[in-house]
Amino acid sequence: MADEIVSVNEFQVLARQALPKMYYDFYAGGAEDEHTLKKNVQEFQRIILQPRVLVDVSNIAMSTNILGYTISAPIMIAPTSMHKLAHPEGELATARAAAEFNTIMILSFSASSSVEEVAASCDAVRFFQLYVLKRRDIAVNLVQRAEKSGYKAIVLTADRPRRGRKEADIKNKMNLPQLKNLEGLISIEVFSDKGSNTKPYTNEIFDSSFCWRDIAWLKSITNLPILIKGILTREDATKAMEVGAAGIIVSNHGGRQLDYTPATISVLEEVVQAVGRKVPVLLDGGVRRGTDVFKALALGAQAVLVGRPVIYGLAAKGEAGVRKVMHMLKDELELTMALAGCPTLKDISRSHVRTYRDRLQSLL
Secondary structure, three states, rough: OOOOOHHHHHHHHHHHHHHOOOHHHHHOOOOOOHHHHHHHHHHHOEEEEEOOOOOOOOOEEEEEEEEEEEEEEEEEEOOOOOHHHHHHHHHHHHHHHHHHHOOOEEEEEOOOHHHHHHHHHHOOOOEEEEOOEEEEEHHHHHHHOOOOOOOOOEEEEOOOOOOOOOHHHHOOOOOOOOOOOOOOOOOOOHHHOOOOOOOHHHHHOOOOOOOOHHHHHHOOOOOOOOOEEEEEOOHHHHHHHHHHEEEEEEOHHHOOOOOOOOHHHHHHHHHHHHHHOOEEEEEEOOOOHHHHHHHHHHOOOOOEEEOOOHHHHHHHHHHHHHHHHHHHHHHHHHHHHHOOOOOHHHHHOOOEEOOHHHHHHHHH
């Protein structure tokens, strides 16, 4: 069929057609010049694959284990905001797709469905993403609700003491709806004006004083493991280990916070080396192909998170679109593993990729 979708990237085109410009820009846009947004994708393209031949690849095994939970492939769903702006069923559709795919969905703090609604939608392993607000009682409330609803981990997003400057949202006068998880706890109506309410809202309620020493407080209010999302350097990876993080997510917030930070794939290896494989390291940002997943695994990631492609699939075709995105990435990864001579995930090694830095060093 001429209109058959053959790559994940095609869902972005369909999403742009389906969504109002304000909502598409909200999902697709990045901070300021969008340099980091673009680099997240482009840096994958600078990594060359080095396959092995004459290997028995008649059976390819892709399942893996994250914090004790088995998933069908090393591809998870990243926390992304307000899915109901993309589709009426919102996070419930995304959660069902994740369950069908047998992977872990990280529910966003800024979801348009509540912690409880998503938990009741289907039987699956889920993590909950947390921002810490000035009112610490709200964090306590959310963490306790997530724990009671069966979520298996807390993902602390650490790279947002203030909201990044997204110029498209300012131009579009993007206004956030009331966040479902905060109903009865805090209202955003007081922050609405004639322009966008996103920046004044988040800057007013987020706790910009939250720092490394406060991780001890967070650990004191939950029995769940805590992963720290937003790590980009060896130094911060080391600090995350020192405060007892159960996992690290290499992320620059999809290029939506501080522009001109490095692409996540370009710093992944540095973080992995600092951690020494003591805890899982996950990669967030720029994954659009199965070859991208393979490259991240070769550089030490245990799994990748997929954000925008999930939203684009949801906007284009609802739950079926999310399922299609995830299965396409898995199928491409399976093909890449076969063609690269890697029948299992453990067979994927650093020698299977050649980075731009590798090529420069070979010239010295």
